[in-house]
Amino acid sequence: MQKIKKIQIRVNGKVKSIPVKYSISDLVxxxxxxxxxxxxxxxxxxxDKKKINRIILKKNDKxxxxxxxxxx
Amino acid sequence: xxxxxxxxxxxxxxxxxxxxxxxxxxxTECAKAIKLSGAEIVTVAVxxxxxxxxxxxxxxxxxxxxxxxxxxxxxxxxxxNEALRTLRLAREIGGWxxxxxxxxxxxxxxxxxxxxxxxxxxxxxxxxxxxxxxCNDDPLMAKRLENSGADAIMPLAAPIGSGLGIQxxxxxxxxxxxxxxxxxxxxxxxxxxxxxxxxxxxxxGVLVNTAIAKAKKPFDMALAFKNAVIAGRQSxxxxxxxxxxxxxxxxxxxxxxx
Numbered sequence: 001m002q003k004i005k006k007i008q009i010r011v012n013g014k015v016k017s018i019p020v021k022y023s024i025s026d027l028v029x030x031x032x033x034x035x036x037x038x039x040x041x042x043x044x045x046x047x048d049k050k051k052i053n054r055i056i057l058k059k060n061d062k063x064x065x066x067x068x069x070x071x072x
Numbered sequence: 073x074x075x076x077x078x079x080x081x082x083x084x085x086x087x088x089x090x091x092x093x094x095x096x097x098x099x100t101e102c103a104k105a106i107k108l109s110g111a112e113i114v115t116v117a118v119x120x121x122x123x124x125x126x127x128x129x130x131x132x133x134x135x136x137x138x139x140x141x142x143x144x145x146x147x148x149x150x151x152x153n154e155a156l157r158t159l160r161l162a163r164e165i166g167g168w169x170x171x172x173x174x175x176x177x178x179x180x181x182x183x184x185x186x187x188x189x190x191x192x193x194x195x196x197x198x199x200x201x202x203x204x205x206x207c208n209d210d211p212l213m214a215k216r217l218e219n220s221g222a223d224a225i226m227p228l229a230a231p232i233g234s235g236l237g238i239q240x241x242x243x244x245x246x247x248x249x250x251x252x253x254x255x256x257x258x259x260x261x262x263x264x265x266x267x268x269x270x271x272x273x274x275x276x277g278v279l280v281n282t283a284i285a286k287a288k289k290p291f292d293m294a295l296a297f298k299n300a301v302i303a304g305r306q307s308x309x310x311x312x313x314x315x316x317x318x319x320x321x322x323x324x325x326x327x328x329x330x
Contacts, residue, residue: 012120031123037132038121039164044157046164064120066161068131070102071117071147072092072232072259072281 007059018057025053027063038067076309078277080254081170081202081223083141085112088271089301090143090256092281096290099134105284106135109294113141115172115279117148118162137166143204145172150185152192159196171196172226172258174206182232182259186213190220197221206258209243211250218253225253226279229270230260233282237266241273248274264293264300271304272312 006017011027018027024047028035040047041064042055057063077084091111096102106114114135122128135142144162146155152175159171173192177185184207196203197220204224205217214225227247230236237260238244248255257270258279267278280297287293 012123014123031121033121033123034130037130037165039118039161041157041161046160049164064161065123066118066165067121068116068142068144068162068165069119070093070096070099070131071119071145072094072115072279 007057009057009059009061009063011063012065022057023053024055024057024063027057028052028065031065033065038065040065076305078254080113080204083170085141086110087112087298087301088277088305089267089297090115090277090279091284091294091297092279093131093135094147094281095285099129099131101290102285103134105290105294106140108291108298109284110298111140113143115143115145115281118144118146118158118165141170142168143170143172144168145206146174148176149174150176150188152188152195155188155192156195159201160199163201169200170202170204170223172204172206184208184228186210190216193217193220193222204254204256209240209247211243211246214247214251218251222253224256224276225251226256226258228259229257229266232259234260235262235283236260237262238269238273241269244270244273244275264296267297267300268304268307271301272308274308277301 005020007020008015008017035049043062078088087110089109089111090113091106091109092115093102146158149155149158155175162168175185175188175192176182193203193205202223204226205222206226207213209227217225229238254276256277256279257275261267261280261283270278284290284293284297
């Protein structure tokens, strides 16, 4: 069986291996992220959450996924 | 008194107490304290989602953003770029435009960097944000923030989390007299009476986190702050008496038995 080619990206500062042709939408589903409660940055640019299935991740891409937590 | 509401960026609120959601032992404790405080606005921080522990409780599951207004803050930001990035992300989470800008300048005293704060206020106002600005208690800076498009001026009482209470009443009073914007004391309160003093100086509200969250009994303190803010506001509106250096007897001087 042929091994699926993988690339590395950074999600919230941590290295993650993902298959090629992987979209932000795939990533969000894989991480089980409640999309309505987060905001996503792709290489420091804010991503329109409606378009995440169209954005294919490339090697060394940096993703930030943030949400609200307790604070003063 | 009944219909007298706090108005921020055209939005009306019954409660003049804004509370932070940090430093509580648990989300459950935080949610209950907020309820007891009667606050309708809570500050929240923007942070990375924990992608390893996916079962961590979410703030939104405990405090319903449809019932309580979330006020995203920029806590931990030390320059304008970080603050702008944080608030643009906050807006993206769900359309939040009412935000608390806080750009710190010093890690020890946590005083605001007013130059970075002023720059950020201008940009945010242009981008359509409604900006409530954490600032020092300098009337000149407060004026500049107002001219830059701030929607509320939020001077500190004392360093964040210090519990020292209002250190410079004169400056707060001067800021009160010069601005029509909502004036909210943010940071440094230690006990309920500090909130009363803020309200008696004519502030429109107070923002409290540590004093409630770290009190020995947070629920009781939440309630105490709620009452203190109401009392202070009533006292301010009622109009205090003039101060005299000497005594002024309360009972009539005539008809005293000799």
